[in-house]
Amino acid sequence: MSDEEDKEPQPSDFKIFVNNRDSYVGSAVTAYLTKKGFVVYGNGKNENLVNIKDLNVDDKEQVKTILSENMLVFDMTEETESTKFALDFIANATLNREINLVIFSPLLCWGGRSLKNPEEEEEKKEDEPEDKPEETEEKHEEEEETEKEPFTPVNEEDYLKRIPHELVKEQYILESRAIQLGHELERLKVTIFGVGLLYGRGENILNPFFRALWEGKMNEFPVTKSHISCIHVMNLGVAISKLLLEPPEEDSDDPKAKLLPKYHILGEENCPTFKAIGKAFSKVLANGKVREFNEDIPELHKGILNTELAAESTFLGESEDIVCQAGIIESAAKVVDEFRSKYGLTPLKVLVIGPPGSGYPEVCHKISERMKLPFIDPLELVGAATKEQGEFGDEIRGMMEENEGAINDEIICKVAHRRMAARDCRNYGWAISGFADTFAKAGEIFDHGEEEEASPHFEHIPTHVVVLTADDKVLEKHQAVNSDDSESFKKALRKYRKANEAEEDVFKFFDDRSISSIIVPAFHPNNLDEIFKFLGEPHFFGRPQEEIDAEIAEAERIEKEKKEVEAKAKEEQLVSEERNWENGEAIHDIAVKRMEEEDNKFLGEKSALLQKYLDDEVMQHVLAGIVQVCKDMPEDPVDALAEFLFAENRRMKH
Structure with a gap:
């Protein structure tokens, strides 16, 4: 056997055509495969390859381009036209080499049952006693969820027994046609992946719920009680990679296996209820509460969320490349961070510090107003907490009594951390001033709870630090105008300088942790301009950056064409004028x-x-x-x- 035959296949050996690379599934598959080193082609807004629906079978160059790939990838989770055209094209084409055809199809093609109407569930609730305490109700819900076993999970061996959901009959027919083509054409290998709820990368089905919760237009996550098979959309790329590099072995001794097509279910190990999924996301984006589902979304999306369809999946195994290996519920914070990152909604957490009298509270207020961030004043929070009824108020009052009425750093940290964990701060960020103006205090505040620090949504650490600076004489001069207590001010200033001497200064603390910071003169007329430039534009819900980039590229193309037309017209005018001069006209x-x-x-x-x-x-x-x-x-x-x-x-x- 030659060395070439012994050599394991490498990603760069494969050319893959991905249809509609701009779509939710297409972009994720392309991103993963490109990162792993596969050669990926396809069509989209910024792609030169022809759309499969516009392919002319009589055009030999176009046909050659498509059929030169090792694999063709199509997605039927959103639309079916492209797959239909592709099957027509392949059926009429001459295959000169072996080609893999991969189709992602809704798991609804396996059937499942829709749950009862929400109105019936509501009537059932009305018959139950309403005088239960809140804790008992929550406990009852947990017990109910634990006791309720999911529908018997479907698996790949049940393929011949499946009856499609009425919403996906067209996908079911196209699946059957693709499998039939695989039997008829010797050089065509067909693999179908059944997928349930796809999540991650900014979301698709769950996107409107995430957006409404982030914007505050919705306070509770809409849920159903159905068990759902879920998978992170990036894992579709993992499946394709495994199919090419580690193809599953066929059991030649099993006669039943020969009858089954290459159909694999892609999903996570557990199939949680959509209610449990909603609670997990609500805890990150809102208040942890859920409500009955009654949303107006596309029928196919509604069917996926309302259909009881648990499934067993073994194809991916324990690959190290699997995204969100712990599952959708345990990875809720990571998934929300992907959503925030996709739309430029990463919380902006700004700390403004400086020596006494440098005006950092005023600067922080202006940052809060400009960037639309909640302003946190620790001293105001302490005052409010001492008047608060309940366990937290009692705790703060007790700490104050132990400290003889004085407010120490421990109290300030406690009330500030509680405020930072509030919904608006988690989603948008915050602006806080004077919270950590020395190395020791910053360590006490931001190194508290190291086990939480790895969490992508850890609320206490700033993303940006603004440091105001000024000479002592300048500070004393400004203080003399605003206050008569110069001795107390000088004492506080000396304490600040001493605490930030040599290497143990607060700047080193943030530099060591790679936190973006800027140092600006306290009383410079343009210091706010520098700060706002450093912080960037306010974060608000907009379109994904790739869409904006594509629009900019399109505008530049139109402008370029316009200039070319104008230049051509001017050139033609000059030629015409020269001709007129020559002719004396x-x-x-x-x-x-x-x-x-x-x-x-x-x-x-x-x-x-x-x-x-x-x-x-x-x-x-x-x-x-x-x-x-x-x-x-x-x-x-x-x-x-x-x-x-x-x-x-x-x-x-x-």
């Missing part, structure tokens, strides 16, 4: 037109200069004189205006 008209253009250009420039001169040198004094005349109302206003202008002239000369 319309010489006078052309000369007059050019002279008029030059005159208009000259007059326009002069007019602009005169306008600027009037605005800068004349009108401001005339207007000031008119205002003064209106105030004084003299008998001779013209004379009074002249006197004002003469006086203004003398003042300016001196």
Whole structure:
């Protein structure tokens, strides 16, 4: 056996065609395969390859392009037209080499049952006693979920028994046709992957729920009680990679296996209820509460969420590349962070610090207003907590009594951390001033709870630090204007300087942790401009960055074409004029037109200069004189205006 035959296949050996690379599934598959080193082609907004639906079978170049790939990947979870055209094309094409055809199809093709109408469930609830305490109700819900076993999970061996859901009959027919083609064409290998709820990478089905919760338009996650097979959308790329590099072995001794097509279910080990999934996401994005599902979304999406369909999946095994190996519930925080990252919604957490008297509270307020962030004042929070009824208020009052009424760092940390964990701070971020102005205090606050620090949504650590600086003399001068207690101020300033001496300064703390920071002069007139430039634009729900980039690229293309058309028109005009000159025709008209253009250009420039001169040198004094005349109302206003202008002239000369 030759060395080439012994050599294991590498990703770069394979060329893969991914249909509609801009779609939710297509973009995820492309991203994973490209990262692993596969050669990926496809069609989309920024791709040159022809869309499969526009493919001309008589065009040999187009046909050659498509059939030169090792694998063709199509997705039927959102639309079926492309797959239908692809099957027609393959059925009529001549295959000169072996080609793998992979189709992602909704797991609803395996059937499942829709749960009862929410109204029936509501009537059932009304018959139950309402005087249960809240804790008992929550416990009852947990017990109910534990006791309720999922529908008997479907598996790949049940393929011949399946009856499709009414929403996916077209996908079911296309699956059967693809499998039939695989039997008829020797060089065509067909693999179908059944998928349930796809999640991650900014979401698809769950996107409207995530968005509404982030924007505060929804307070509870809408859920059903159905068990759902879930998989992170990036794992579809993992499945394709495994299919090419580690193809499953066929059991030649099992006669039943020969009858079954290459159909694999992709899903996680557990099939939780959508209610449990909703609770997990609600805890990260909102308040942890859920409600009955009654949303107006596409029928196919509604069917996936409302259909009881648990499934067993073994194809992916224990691959190290699997994203969210712990499952959708345990990975809820990571999934939400993917959503925030996709739409530029990463919480902006800003800490503003500086020496006493540097004005950091005022700067922090302005940052809060500009960036639309909750402003956190630790001292105000302590005051509010001491008046609060309940366990937390009792705890803070007890700590104050132990400390003889003084507010120490432990109390400030406790109330501030609690505020940072609130819904608005988790989703949008926060702006806080003077919270950690020394190395020791920063360590006490931000190194607290190291086991949580690895969490992608850890609330306590700032993303940006603004440090205000000023000389002691400048600070003392500003303080003297605003307060008479100069001795207390000088004492606080000395304490701050001493705490930030040598290497043990607060700046080193943030530098060591790679937290973005900026140092700006406290009283410089342009310091806010520098700070806002450092922080960037306010975060709000917008389109994904790739869509914006594509739109910018399209606008640049249109502008380029426009300039090319204008340049061509100008060139044609010059050629026409030269021809007219050579022929001695319309010489006078052309000369007059050019002279008029030059005159208009000259007059326009002069007019602009005169306008600027009037605005800068004349009108401001005339207007000031008119205002003064209106105030004084003299008998001779013209004379009074002249006197004002003469006086203004003398003042300016001196």
